Every structure is written in C-alpha cells, then in structure tokens.
Amino acid sequence: MALSFQTVIGLEIHVQLATKSKLFCSCSTDYIGARPNSNVCPVCLGMPGSLPVVNGRAVELAAMVGLALGSKVQQATRFHRKNYFYADLSKGYQISQFDLPICAGGLLVFDDDEGKEVRVAITRAHLEEDAGKLVHPSVDGRLAGALHSLVDYNRGGVPLLEIVSEPDITCPPHARRYTEEIRRLVRYLGVSDGDMESGSLRVDANISQKVSDGRWGSRVEIKNMNSLRSLERALEYEVKRQRKVLAEGGEIHQETRHWDDGEGKTRSMRSKEEAHDYRYFPDPDLPPLIVTADRIEALRSLMPELPWQAERRLVDAYGLGADDAKVLAESAAAVAYLDGCVQAGAEAKRAANWVRTEVLRVLNERKISIEAFPLKPESLASILALVDRGKLSTTAAKDVFDVMVRDGSGLDTAMAAAGVVSGRVEGSRLEEIVEKVLAENADAAEAVRSGKDPKDKKIKFLQGLVMRETRGQADVAQVASLIARKLS
Amino acid sequence: MAVTEDEVKHVARLARLEVGDDEVVALAGHFNLILTHFERLQEVDTSGVVDVVDAVDVTPWRNDEVASWDGRERALAQAPDRDEDYFRVPQILEEA
Incomplete structure (x- = not known):
C-alpha cells in the first residue's frame, strides 16, 4: 500500500517592536542606514557594570499583541539570560523570556485562499532583544577568503516579540496565510512595520512529516526566508524533500536548514555540538517584570478595532464586497479614512471604491502613508456628493481630485483650475465645444458633411471627442443631435 | 548526583574556558x-513562600525616549580589533 503523509508546521515569528529606543537602554532603534556602531551605549555593548532598564512601551506593545490574539497577558513575568557565544551578541547572552512569557496562549483564526476557516493556536509570545549585524567582507569576491567578520551593534538590543504558534499548520499555503495575518495585525496595531525584506518581521518554520505507517519524521527548522513567497516555496521544497527521504525508508534528522532563494532549495547548516544548551537562568540584573492589572486594563480599553473586526464591519455595515473589505482592512488608517468619508455624508460603497483605487494610487505614487495624504476625508466626500447628485461625471471628479491632491486647494478652486463646471455642459457652452472640435477636425467633419461616412465611424469619433472635452458631462444624445445639425 | 568530569568539560566548552585535565578533576x-x-537547602519547607515574581508590586519602567551616548569612539578604541566604524572579529561563517 502506498504511503501517505501529513505535514505538521509550527511557526516562530519575530517582530521588531516599533519603539523609538531599545528594549533595555535609551539608544535609538533607527539602525537602517545609520553609521555602524553609532546607536550604542555601555548597556547594549555589554560593558561590565552597566544595568538594563526595561522600556515600558515595548512591554505595552507586546501586551497589545497578546490582547489581540486572546492570550493571557501575564502580570508576573521575568527575563532570562539565554547563553551562547556569537559575535553579534555583545554580552555572551541574549536577554529573553523563558518560563514566564509576557503572553501565554491565544488563537488566530483566518480564512485560507479558498475561504475555508483555519484555526491556529498560539503557544506564547515573549519579549527579547535583537542581536547586532555581522558583515562578512569578501576577498576577491570569495567569502571564504576573508579572515575577519565585522560587527555593527546598532541593531543589538532592539525589542523583538517572538510569537510562537502550536504545530497546527498543515500545509505551506496556510503557513503563508498565518504569517500574512500576523503581519496585518502588527501593522494594523502600529506595533511593528512588519517588513520581511528589511527584517523587521522574520519567520522561522518547524516542519515535519507524519507517515501513514506510524513513523514520524523529526522536526526540521528552516531559516532565512525573506518574503512570504520564499516562506511558501521553502516549505513546499521541504515537504517534498522530507517525503522523498521517508518514502525511501530513510530518516529525517533534527537539524536547522537554510533556505537559498536563488537555488530554490534548503541546505543543512553545520549542526553545532552544543546547540540548544542555552543554560537559561533568570537575569539577576533585572527585577521581575510586573505588569499590573490596572496597566493591562488601561491597555485593553485603548485597544483599537482589530483588522478582522474592521473587515467584517466593512462588509456588514457598509455592504462592501469581500475583496474591497480585505484590501482596506490592511490598514487602520485606510479604514479610518473611509469612516471619515462616510461620516461626512459619502455613500460607503462609492467612497470605498475611491479610497481603494484613487487614494491608494496616490499613496503608492508618492510613497507616503495615508496620514500624510493631503486630502481630508471631508473633502473627498464633498467631491463624491457632486457625483451623487449628477453634478460631476466620474471623469471630471477624478480631474478635480487630482488637482486638490496636487495643489491642496479647496473644491471650488480645484474645479476652476481643472476647467470643470458643476452640472451638465449644455446650451451655448456645449455649442462652443462642438464648434471647436469640428474646426480642429475639419477633414472628418467634411467627410460626414459630404456623406462619406457610411459606417458612422467618423461621426462617432467626433462625438467621442466632444464628450472628452466636456469630461463626460454632456448628454450623449444632445451631443449627437448638435453635431448632426452642424454638419447637415 | 555527582558531577562527572565530562560534564565539567562540557560546561567549560560552553563557557569558552580552557581547562586542563588536572583542573577538570579539581573542578568536578x-x-x-x-x-x-545546596542540596541541604532542599530540606527547607518552602511551600508557604511566594515566588520572587510575586514579591514585587510593580517594576520601574523606562519611558520610550532616545538618548545618545558620546562614548562610541572610546568603545571602538578599546576593542581588541576594529575596522573604522566596525568591531572586527575572527571570521565567522554561518554555514558549513
């Protein structure tokens, strides 16, 4: 009988918390592009005699994630030392949490790509400090030729929250969806920028196979996946690799493997003899971390709507399609912007459509956040009100929108600048436009006049030009009859 | 539960300490x-004693404020080796 396999995946996601200063000292966390070793001090350089003091904001951000995931936010927790030697770790140990993490338990529920509900239990989420960065200079382009590595401790001590899932994930696409949901959550809460490429969100995966003949493959840890796509690819690769070994009667050894995105494979890393002997013990430099019930309750009362709650509300209260709701609920600011439009009287579906297409387009073009978007929701609502009342065509409204965004001007000024007039273009104004179009396209006009337009192609062309000149604000039948009259 | 010589060697390796064979015997x-x-301490009845994490009412927190340190040059200068802005260490490769 052919063997069948079951994939078992658990994820460890590290998110850098969006604090200004490091977890245990006042150095800036702004390390990207900073001069090497410029954001350092005796604490994060591990100088003897220096003492760490925990950053309260980092604790709050960690607790917010816990509240969102339905974890128990523990009032009495502490920090441990995780001991190992590596040059990116200045002290010879990383301050982490061990037996008493800040968040215990929890659950993340999301839909997979087919819309089926997936539930993944959260084991824990704990606070720890990030390590520094190693730079490996090459000699003649060959890494192996270098005799030294260089260390930059700017990142050392930046607060991380490590969110550990139970091994509840059954396939690579679900691992990707889980990561997407965690990323959306931390971004939505403003807890982290959640950028996998720059490393502010990092995923390690534990993956194993259960075989139908009762065998269990050992758990393999996969590292170095820098995008959602590489996460899914690495796991797909590993599923195939492990199943092949097991199907051939081989054994899977517990090890850490490195994903090589260019090669499209995982590779075994040297397994250290003393690996995973971290000799954790409570850090005597830090008192127990007590988060009082008052502090937790204060945070709970400040918790914003969660992304999945917002997504549901956009569907239920505003009647948006699932797709629109999902895109908008990626960002708390986008949802707030839409809410602002609706409160200012805009029809929700139309407003949502504009936010999703026009507003997000401008944000992408200018590489700005919605907080920096020049147009207030009330202003967009005022444009949309004119569209609703038939005073502006959609095309004209977009012209006005662009001018308002460009100049930061008010509605009336922008309409004048865009050459847009509220209401129908008709009467003498329409007649002027028709005459102008006919004059500028004398050949086509002459062809129509002399009956050389058997398929009405040329007259349609002229009508189209007139409609474009009026930014869609003229009546099509009226335009047609006016042109016909002028050319008869 | 006696500590063996192998355990002493293991701990020494983890701590990156060089320990001679005769020292291993002494250290064990x-x-x-x-x-x-410490085993004698096990005899004390601690069932009524609260855990240290329950003995503290509130932890002092630091506000999330940035302060820079002006000693980076001194720190780099004291390092065994440096390369301009970097600390320089013996070659490290992550992969085999």
Whole structure:
C-alpha cells in the first residue's frame, strides 16, 4: 500500500517592536542606514557594570499583541539570560523570556485562499532583544577568503516579540496565510512595520512529516526566508524533500536548514555540538517584570478595532464586497479614512471604491502613508456628493481630485483650475465645444458633411471627442443631435 | 548526583574556558561540594513562600525616549580589533 503523509508546521515569528529606543537602554532603534556602531551605549555593548532598564512601551506593545490574539497577558513575568557565544551578541547572552512569557496562549483564526476557516493556536509570545549585524567582507569576491567578520551593534538590543504558534499548520499555503495575518495585525496595531525584506518581521518554520505507517519524521527548522513567497516555496521544497527521504525508508534528522532563494532549495547548516544548551537562568540584573492589572486594563480599553473586526464591519455595515473589505482592512488608517468619508455624508460603497483605487494610487505614487495624504476625508466626500447628485461625471471628479491632491486647494478652486463646471455642459457652452472640435477636425467633419461616412465611424469619433472635452458631462444624445445639425 | 568530569568539560566548552585535565578533576570536586551544600537547602519547607515574581508590586519602567551616548569612539578604541566604524572579529561563517 502506498504511503501517505501529513505535514505538521509550527511557526516562530519575530517582530521588531516599533519603539523609538531599545528594549533595555535609551539608544535609538533607527539602525537602517545609520553609521555602524553609532546607536550604542555601555548597556547594549555589554560593558561590565552597566544595568538594563526595561522600556515600558515595548512591554505595552507586546501586551497589545497578546490582547489581540486572546492570550493571557501575564502580570508576573521575568527575563532570562539565554547563553551562547556569537559575535553579534555583545554580552555572551541574549536577554529573553523563558518560563514566564509576557503572553501565554491565544488563537488566530483566518480564512485560507479558498475561504475555508483555519484555526491556529498560539503557544506564547515573549519579549527579547535583537542581536547586532555581522558583515562578512569578501576577498576577491570569495567569502571564504576573508579572515575577519565585522560587527555593527546598532541593531543589538532592539525589542523583538517572538510569537510562537502550536504545530497546527498543515500545509505551506496556510503557513503563508498565518504569517500574512500576523503581519496585518502588527501593522494594523502600529506595533511593528512588519517588513520581511528589511527584517523587521522574520519567520522561522518547524516542519515535519507524519507517515501513514506510524513513523514520524523529526522536526526540521528552516531559516532565512525573506518574503512570504520564499516562506511558501521553502516549505513546499521541504515537504517534498522530507517525503522523498521517508518514502525511501530513510530518516529525517533534527537539524536547522537554510533556505537559498536563488537555488530554490534548503541546505543543512553545520549542526553545532552544543546547540540548544542555552543554560537559561533568570537575569539577576533585572527585577521581575510586573505588569499590573490596572496597566493591562488601561491597555485593553485603548485597544483599537482589530483588522478582522474592521473587515467584517466593512462588509456588514457598509455592504462592501469581500475583496474591497480585505484590501482596506490592511490598514487602520485606510479604514479610518473611509469612516471619515462616510461620516461626512459619502455613500460607503462609492467612497470605498475611491479610497481603494484613487487614494491608494496616490499613496503608492508618492510613497507616503495615508496620514500624510493631503486630502481630508471631508473633502473627498464633498467631491463624491457632486457625483451623487449628477453634478460631476466620474471623469471630471477624478480631474478635480487630482488637482486638490496636487495643489491642496479647496473644491471650488480645484474645479476652476481643472476647467470643470458643476452640472451638465449644455446650451451655448456645449455649442462652443462642438464648434471647436469640428474646426480642429475639419477633414472628418467634411467627410460626414459630404456623406462619406457610411459606417458612422467618423461621426462617432467626433462625438467621442466632444464628450472628452466636456469630461463626460454632456448628454450623449444632445451631443449627437448638435453635431448632426452642424454638419447637415 | 555527582558531577562527572565530562560534564565539567562540557560546561567549560560552553563557557569558552580552557581547562586542563588536572583542573577538570579539581573542578568536578568543587562542583560536587557546592551542589552538596545546596542540596541541604532542599530540606527547607518552602511551600508557604511566594515566588520572587510575586514579591514585587510593580517594576520601574523606562519611558520610550532616545538618548545618545558620546562614548562610541572610546568603545571602538578599546576593542581588541576594529575596522573604522566596525568591531572586527575572527571570521565567522554561518554555514558549513
């Protein structure tokens, strides 16, 4: 009988918390592009005699994630030392949490790509400090030729929250969806920028196979996946690799493997003899971390709507399609912007459509956040009100929108600048436009006049030009009859 | 539960300490003396004693404010080796 396999995946996601200063000292966390070793001090350089003091904001951000995931936010927790030697770790140990993490338990529920509900239990989420960065200079382009590595401790001590899932994930696409949901959550809460490429969100995966003949493959840890796509690819690769070994009667050894995105494979890393002997013990430099019930309750009362709650509300209260709701609920600011439009009287579906297409387009073009978007929701609502009342065509409204965004001007000024007039273009104004179009396209006009337009192609062309000149604000039948009259 | 010489060597490796063979024997003896001493503490009834994490009412927090340190040059200068803005260490490769 052919063997069948079951994939078992658990994820460890590290998110850098969006604090200004490091977890245990006042150095800036702004390390990207900073001069090497410029954001350092005796604490994060591990100088003897220096003492760490925990950053309260980092604790709050960690607790917010816990509240969102339905974890128990523990009032009495502490920090441990995780001991190992590596040059990116200045002290010879990383301050982490061990037996008493800040968040215990929890659950993340999301839909997979087919819309089926997936539930993944959260084991824990704990606070720890990030390590520094190693730079490996090459000699003649060959890494192996270098005799030294260089260390930059700017990142050392930046607060991380490590969110550990139970091994509840059954396939690579679900691992990707889980990561997407965690990323959306931390971004939505403003807890982290959640950028996998720059490393502010990092995923390690534990993956194993259960075989139908009762065998269990050992758990393999996969590292170095820098995008959602590489996460899914690495796991797909590993599923195939492990199943092949097991199907051939081989054994899977517990090890850490490195994903090589260019090669499209995982590779075994040297397994250290003393690996995973971290000799954790409570850090005597830090008192127990007590988060009082008052502090937790204060945070709970400040918790914003969660992304999945917002997504549901956009569907239920505003009647948006699932797709629109999902895109908008990626960002708390986008949802707030839409809410602002609706409160200012805009029809929700139309407003949502504009936010999703026009507003997000401008944000992408200018590489700005919605907080920096020049147009207030009330202003967009005022444009949309004119569209609703038939005073502006959609095309004209977009012209006005662009001018308002460009100049930061008010509605009336922008309409004048865009050459847009509220209401129908008709009467003498329409007649002027028709005459102008006919004059500028004398050949086509002459062809129509002399009956050389058997398929009405040329007259349609002229009508189209007139409609474009009026930014869609003229009546099509009226335009047609006016042109016909002028050319008869 | 006596500490063996192998365990002493293991701990020494983890701590990156160079320990000679004769020292291993001596250290194993020292470890065992200390552990025997601590074993006596096991006899104390601690069932009514609260955990240290329950003995603290509130932890002082630091506000999330940035302060820069002006000693980076001194720190780099004291390092065994440097390369301009970097600390320089013996070559490290992550992969085999």
